[in-house]
Amino acid sequence: xPEQDEHAFLAAYDPRAFAPVAVTVDVVALTLxxxxxxxxxxxxxxxxxxxxxxxxxxxxxxxEEDLDTAAARELAEETGLAATGADAAQAALGRVxxxxxxxxxxxxxxxRMHVVSVAYxxxxxxxxxxxxxxxxxxAAWHPVxxxxxxxxxxxxxxxxxxxxxxxLDRARAKLEYSPLATAFLPPVFTVPELRAVYEAVWDxxxxxxxxxxxxxxxxxxxxxxxxxxxRGGTRGGPRARTYRAGPARHLHPALLxxxxx
Amino acid sequence: xPEQDEHAFLAAYDPRAFAPVAVTVDVVALTLxxxxxxxxxxxxxxxxxxxxxxxxxxxxxxxEEDLDTAAARELAEETGLAATGADAAQAALGRVxxxxxxxxxxxxxxxRMHVVSVAYxxxxxxxxxxxxxxxxxxAAWHPVxxxxxxxxxxxxxxxxxxxxxxxLDRARAKLEYSPLATAFLPPVFTVPELRAVYEAVWDxxxxxxxxxxxxxxxxxxxxxxxxxxxRGGTRGGPRARTYRAGPARHLHPALLxxxxx
DNA sequence: TGAATAGTGTCTCTCAGACAATATAAC
DNA sequence: GTTATATTGTCTGAGAGACACTATTCA
Numbered sequence: 001x002p003e004q005d006e007h008a009f010l011a012a013y014d015p016r017a018f019a020p021v022a023v024t025v026d027v028v029a030l031t032l033x034x035x036x037x038x039x040x041x042x043x044x045x046x047x048x049x050x051x052x053x054x055x056x057x058x059x060x061x062x063x064e065e066d067l068d069t070a071a072a073r074e075l076a077e078e079t080g081l082a083a084t085g086a087d088a089a090q091a092a093l094g095r096v097x098x099x100x101x102x103x104x105x106x107x108x109x110x111x112r113m114h115v116v117s118v119a120y121x122x123x124x125x126x127x128x129x130x131x132x133x134x135x136x137x138x139a140a141w142h143p144v145x146x147x148x149x150x151x152x153x154x155x156x157x158x159x160x161x162x163x164x165x166x167x168l169d170r171a172r173a174k175l176e177y178s179p180l181a182t183a184f185l186p187p188v189f190t191v192p193e194l195r196a197v198y199e200a201v202w203d204x205x206x207x208x209x210x211x212x213x214x215x216x217x218x219x220x221x222x223x224x225x226x227x228x229x230x231r232g233g234t235r236g237g238p239r240a241r242t243y244r245a246g247p248a249r250h251l252h253p254a255l256l257x258x259x260x261x
Numbered sequence: 262x263p264e265q266d267e268h269a270f271l272a273a274y275d276p277r278a279f280a281p282v283a284v285t286v287d288v289v290a291l292t293l294x295x296x297x298x299x300x301x302x303x304x305x306x307x308x309x310x311x312x313x314x315x316x317x318x319x320x321x322x323x324x325e326e327d328l329d330t331a332a333a334r335e336l337a338e339e340t341g342l343a344a345t346g347a348d349a350a351q352a353a354l355g356r357v358x359x360x361x362x363x364x365x366x367x368x369x370x371x372x373r374m375h376v377v378s379v380a381y382x383x384x385x386x387x388x389x390x391x392x393x394x395x396x397x398x399x400a401a402w403h404p405v406x407x408x409x410x411x412x413x414x415x416x417x418x419x420x421x422x423x424x425x426x427x428x429l430d431r432a433r434a435k436l437e438y439s440p441l442a443t444a445f446l447p448p449v450f451t452v453p454e455l456r457a458v459y460e461a462v463w464d465x466x467x468x469x470x471x472x473x474x475x476x477x478x479x480x481x482x483x484x485x486x487x488x489x490x491x492r493g494g495t496r497g498g499p500r501a502r503t504y505r506a507g508p509a510r511h512l513h514p515a516l517l518x519x520x521x522x
Numbered sequence: 523t524g525a526a527t528a529g530t531g532t533c534t535c536t537c538a539g540a541c542a543a544t545a546t547a548a549c
Numbered sequence: 550g551t552t553a554t555a556t557t558g559t560c561t562g563a564g565a566g567a568c569a570c571t572a573t574t575c576a
Binding site for chain 2: 020021022023060062063064065066067100102103104105106107113114116118
């Protein structure tokens, strides 16, 4: 029997006879701050990649938790919001949308051992800065834009730049056919605020009039509250009507991205 | 320090101190046979779920291979096509489209230990039956339709019924905006054959005239060969022109599913 | 008062789908 | 010949995008 086949034979019947594999869960948490897309990063305290920024994440608690649970736990821990106990922070975390992005398992992606990372994508409303003193004392929200340039001024650890790029692709695509843009906003919002989300994620200007008509024409996307915003725009203009997220899980018809050739 | 926190502390610094996690790669291989969608299943030779049918898969070779590589290896092994060495089989395998579907890691999904499975989705042209005598002597193509009924006559092992359902959702969605329907067909095909793929996967009748015009209007979807098929339809009709898959990776505009409300 | 913005109206172009028509090949 | 199918043509309605217009609010 060739060595390769014997290798496979043993592995198929006793995984413990094999080199160990570690499973981690990493989270790409996206939020909007001052109109710009931000991602949550933590600074690594030890090698490898000491001093580099990385996506928050950690090892799966084997035998205890599902992948989704682990992702939610990591996000709560690293934002420091779980520790504060503040009602507002808890409520904000409760509205976070979390979904699986993909799994990365190239043998050399972690120099210490073979690590398989399950990446999650989180859409969050504007969350406060992570609290100092928690596990995530070296965590902060970073603007996404400089991180994805050809010459990023800040190199991410491991293959996290690739994971971030995949996350942005997914986020941009999801805005087209799902109502997840509302996950970036408070429970009550205006159509211009919703348009700002699309413009920030797609990095493109949208036609205000056409966007407004299109959003209201999609069944179940938004529901009117009957009220209007407290103030008009910062540079003038009438008060906008306010809306809540509607029950639709898919947008029909979709809001297609301009120039998406 | 509470026990839970100490647990996390140890896990963060030495995964080997933790309960082990196994990583497997499972493949949902879909093909068309006699106009119906089929999935590749293997019969389990030992407990748990002895005698049940399951998706082909196996343990990741830690330190040796990437997830994509493992999925391709499993598919080749379990179809038995890798072992035959037949040129036609090799060529068929080379045209298979393989993409990551998702990762499943609930603690109880395998009764023996915590197993995290990375599921892959494969679109294949009509492949021959798996060869007896190989590792996959108990492998066979099964029609998908009975497996997804409310009362399936054949219960799949583990959570593989759920994985199969997710795979079908993904496949149906991907036909809309990607040219992957051509992955179910030989290199040269006709528009009616392509329509048969859509009808089988979507389980719906499409309007022949409109489908034909729509396919030809999407830039880069198909390229004319200039030739026509050898024979007309089995029940009459003129010979159809033949086409190759074009260079487009995304369909613009998309081929929307009927009634996709 | 002036500038910017919310929201609506209108027009055009594209595309999806229904239906019809013609030519070709199996039986 | 009869029937089924491939392919093209035509019509209608929905929706996307461009542009224009009015009303409202900030500075």
